[in-house]
């Protein structure tokens with residue numbers, strides 16, 4: 001079976017870039033990305049490619065090439081479902097904030113709504129692809145809904161989790177390490193798998209397209225995120241040990257990373273991981289494990305999250321301690337708010353939690369981030385519900401100029417590894433700050449010895465001797 005029309009429900013960080021690349025690489029397929037969020041769809045359709053709702057290097061060029069040709073963005077969900085032979089579900093699956101499993105389980109409300117809408121709007125057989133990250137065995141629920149609420153049509157469910165990393169999404173999509181497709185081992189299931197394999201094979205070498213059963217595919221995505229986050233928490237645990245033993249975490253990372261069994265990637269100590277996925281997916285895995293009575297498995301993975309929370313708190317406490325145990329009324333500059341460089345995404349960013357900690361101590365925070373808006377920063381803080389939104393606006397200012405952000409500041413906390421931070425005129429910054437000028441590098445990207453020579457008191461992760 002050859003697919004000629006695709007619909008993707010959810011025009012977010014995954015749905016938008018993924019479908020843009022499929023459309024670019026498969027001009028013969030019409031790809032319609034739908035969302036209930038009108039503003040988001042308008043932004044995807046907007047003239048100004050600098051204002052796409054998702055910032056990713058290179059995405060503007062991909063969208064410019066395909067949009068209007070075979071890539072469309074719309075809010076007419078039913079029509080797109082009806083027309084398509086293959087439907088991707090790429091909606092949000094956040095951690096539940098209420099009821100059973102609150103704070104742990106994935107909230108599948110939006111996925112279920114999609115399944116019900118697909119069942120209601122379909123007039124012919126379809127392939128439904130889970131693109132969202134879902135708890136293992138979700139496909140069973142999706143299938144149950146489709147089979148029991150539909151018009152007697154046949155649906156094949158595939159799992160095709162997305163492994164792109166924000167900040168390098170386009171690169172990752174164009175040249176993925178692997179594409180994973182899970183489906184049923186039946187003639188219809190194999191036909192559906194092949195239809196999706198053929199789409200990716202337009203630009204991905206076939207030996208990088210892995211096929212498995214549905215459950216392996218669903219669980220592989222959770223496992224990949226758990227392993228990645230675990231490496232960050234592992235090196236962060238070592239960073240704390242480095243600080244008391246005078247070992248240097250970068251040297252330790254280099255030494256162990258040279259071992260091919262360990263590998264050098266994802267071994268950078270930092271203020272802690274963020275992003276919408278790592279924490280959510282691990283908590284989800286912990287929840288599933290507990291629900292099967294696997295308490296040791298659950299405890300093992302939960303520790304990755306505890307270590308990450310500890311690292312964020314430790315960073316904030318170190319700032320307070322270094323500023324003579326009080327930050328009350330002191331201006332502290334945040335360089336960076338996004339959870340990592342080259343994205344405007346702030347979900348679960350370490351900056352939010354470090355700010356919250358310092359605001360509890362009544363610090364004055366001034367934020368500069370090259371891509372994150374003031375509204376986003378305030379809404380991230382408001383979402384925590386720690387204090388009123390008036391108080392958040394009173395204690396936090398957001399500016400568009402890094403030098404203005406550092407003016408008359410007691411301390412700078414670098415929270416995101418944006419490249420531009422390295423090339424600033426640090427001597428100018430030093431002279432504009434209150435003395436002693438303190439600098440906390442939460443990403444270990446700055447030239448610490450040079451900054452020390454300028455007069456800064458530098459504190460970095462996992463480095464006792466600066």
Ligand code: NAI
Nearest residue numbers: 010011012013014035036037090091092093110132133162
């Ligand atoms: P997002 O929140 O940016 O986008 C989801 C979109 O779905 C929203 O725009 C929302 O309005 C829309 N939506 C929700 N229900 C809908 C409905 N019934 N009909 C139409 N539209 C609906 O989320 P994001 O980051 O794109 O994540 C989507 C999924 O992909 C999640 O399961 C996430 O875990 C997974 N994922 C995310 C990655 C990332 O880097 N952000 C990477 C890999 C997987």
